[in-house]
Amino acid sequence: MKQLLTAVIILTALTTQLHAATLEEKVVEHKMKNGMKLLLVERHTSPTVSAWIRFRVGSVDERSDERGIAHLLEHMLFKGTTTLGTKDFAAEKPLLDKIEEIAQALTVEKARHDKADVAKITGLEKQLASLEADASKYVIKDEFFELYSKNGGTGYNAFTSRDGTTYLISLPANKLELWAAIESDRLQNAVLREFYTERSVVMEERRRSYDADPESKLWETFVASSFLAHSYGQPTIGWMSDIENLTRTKAEQFFHSYYAPNNAIVAIVGDIDTKATIDMVERYFGAIKPGKEPPPVTTIEPKQSGERRIELVAEAEPTVIMGFHKPAIASPDDYVFDVINMILGSGRTSRFYKKLVIEKQVASDIGAFDAPGHRYPSMFVISANPRSPHTAREVEEAVQTELDLLKTVPVAKRDLQRILNKIEYEEARRMGTNGGLARNLTEYEATAGSWLYMTEHKSHIAKIVPEDIMRVAATYFTKENRTVGFITKKAGDK
């Protein structure tokens, strides 16, 4: 192995590539018998490797009584296994069971709010604290992190979205086996210890990221108001009272329903030998049994039939968000939305920037994006900060003017060519970092059905003609299909 690595490094130092390989030529796909999907790319730019695991489960998959669980579970999966993160699991286990029993009783009592028995709560809290103190004697804190970092691992993290949950790390190339050993153990033997402390951490995360930040709070309210039926509307982090009522038992159930090899996509990008890497991953993950196929979300958001206006009163300057329902990723109209997005919102030549920021100067900044997800029908969103003394209403009208223009005036050929040129550049650039490429491979494999979405994207865009843009604009950019959210500054604030 040592010689092999040295040989590889010398080879790359000496060879000059004649042409830059395309992504299709570089990605090796391997499907394991248990359903786990591997996507591998050899890049010998530096002796490092990035490994990402994406599970096809996000907050969109949560029932109403478990909102926030996908994200809290993601936190919990850093807490170790039956052999890591513990000094003696056999001794720890009975304490964890007792903690769960008391914590559940406490959660139930607290949920009675005004009718709750205060003395009972105090008693249970005391009991819980003492059990947690006992259990902590067996805990080796954050051992996954410690093992990775002392081996030079960086960027060890995870994130949860509406659509999925991803665990990532970058390592020196000779240490990829550590990843396989830890991650295969985590998938099979995770222990959700320290659950109720971590639940408090997530409440602080919620306060930090939403409650105390006016723009994010508007965003959360806006999305919730845009989806009445579909679970895209619920915040990934959960509402505060949702988080307060989550239990370890619920998290374990969720874990067992969704975390199985057949629900996982792995991307390994960097200084690897593809075949040896496949063999190693097979060795560590191959024996893990597949789980049941998780069901898709069947709820369909009813067609919106009237404008929704959402106001948030806050200690902040005005902000405006406008959204229009649109189809899911890779549907024919979605490609047209990609073109519209670039025409309206990408760069200094974009219409929003030219019209609203430079010409009319009603906004200080403006952007357009797809949110809150991709797997299911989502929204085309425009977000802007009005420039005083101009109002949110003026910005809204100026935005709508640009949207309406797309319905009647065909987009110039040069504008469409500029978009294709930009895609050509992006196609090259996105192969430039291990982590970035691993991110894109897992993301598109999970949301669009295949990573090939990336390589085929440009040919879909190239087929779009000005009439497609006019049709899509006329279909979706209607008042009935529009939701507007805005911040009004609290009275008395100057």
Place this chain on the structure above:
Amino acid sequence: MRTLIISLCMLGTLTTPSFSAEQSLANPRTIKFPELNFQIPKAERVVLECGMPVYLLRDTELPIINLTAMVRVGSVYEPAAKSGLASMVGSVMRSGGAGGIAPEKMDDELEFMASAVESAIGSDMGTVSLATLKKNLGPTLQTFRDVLLLPDFKEKRLEIARSQVVEALRRQNDDPKEIAGREVGRAIYAGHPLGDITTFESVSSITRQDLVDFHQRYFRLDNMILAVSGDFEQAALIKELNSIFKPVKYSSIIELPQVAQPKQLFQGEVLYGKKDVNQTVIRMGHLGLTKEAPDIYAVRLLDYILGGSFTSRLTMEIRTNQGLAYSVGSHFDIGRRFTGSFVAETETKAESTAKTINLMKKIITELTKEPVSDAELSAAREYMINSFMFGFTSPSSIVNQRARLEYYGYPDGYLEKYRDNIAKVTKKDILSAALKYLHTDAFKLVVIGDSTKFDQPLSTFGTVRELDLKLNIPKPQ
């Protein structure tokens, strides 16, 4: 679309593999790895005919070229009454047209090629950067030169930039974290240009002539370093750079203003800003050290152990053990030209504000009382040495780093000796560094939140000075 996903998933529910688990699976605690001898990648240094140094690293993996000019300029050189000038020069160099080409035309030409040229000026460095597909290098490089040396500073674009700064000032008190970050910096660097902030008055006083003069003074061929990476032919590139950066005879040699170091006045202060929120933002800190200090390696390890990692003391106690915060940590920003700072930070629910401040101070103080443990020292060392290679993962990061070392005047061999210097640090060194650089009594403590909900009054920590978070926009004259 949905059917596609389902059919892909269905493929997975096949037979259970009968793989033997007997094959050796390593224990993560004891796993051994093949050796990897990491060599620090080098960039070539060439000097152009005009005297400008260029760091080059060719890499043909992608058909892309990146180029950055680092210019010896910064907001530390602007007068306090014109705070915001440097930043505005940085932004209008690009947005205000250059070389006689109108802004709209420049935007259109660059974006049609999917090329980018951007400029900015920070506190102690200015940058103009270029990113382009190889095939569009020629015209993009022309624009890069124009933005760098011949900006037109069109009046209309200056006014737009000014109005954007004004709008940002109107919004500067919207996010409690932003307020706290700004105010702790102001308090630590009070009386020094690094502590100056842009105000409605200062931004209003800036004229086009100020921009022209500021640019002219600093953006000279003898005051910058280039770094270029990607898919270029070296001889052709050097030739082209020599032709666009022809030698210039300046009437005098460049003279950069002398800016004094901030004064080390260790004096504690408590600052409070009122916001109607359920979570309190806490920042505390004071001045730190510069890269010339002999104990920077001990400080780097101290930093990791105290608040620079997920298993640091601050995170372990405040987040992991007590669930008081989502984000908690501390950081020594080692000054490259001016004395750096130490800042510890977190956010916690209003009801645990004082408890958390006390905990943070206690954890920081403990480092000045007793040596760190062997396990802490070795974990920090191993991380820093083993993750060192991640500073060199792309050609552009490699050349930019080399150019930055020259720009800030790091000693020769700094990178080459870095890991050995980290390996040499002892527990005693870390204790001495903690005693020298951590003074909890001298903290500038900034607290933003709703004091009516705090667990103890802030006056527990000292005399409280309340921040004025009103915008106080001056009336138009």
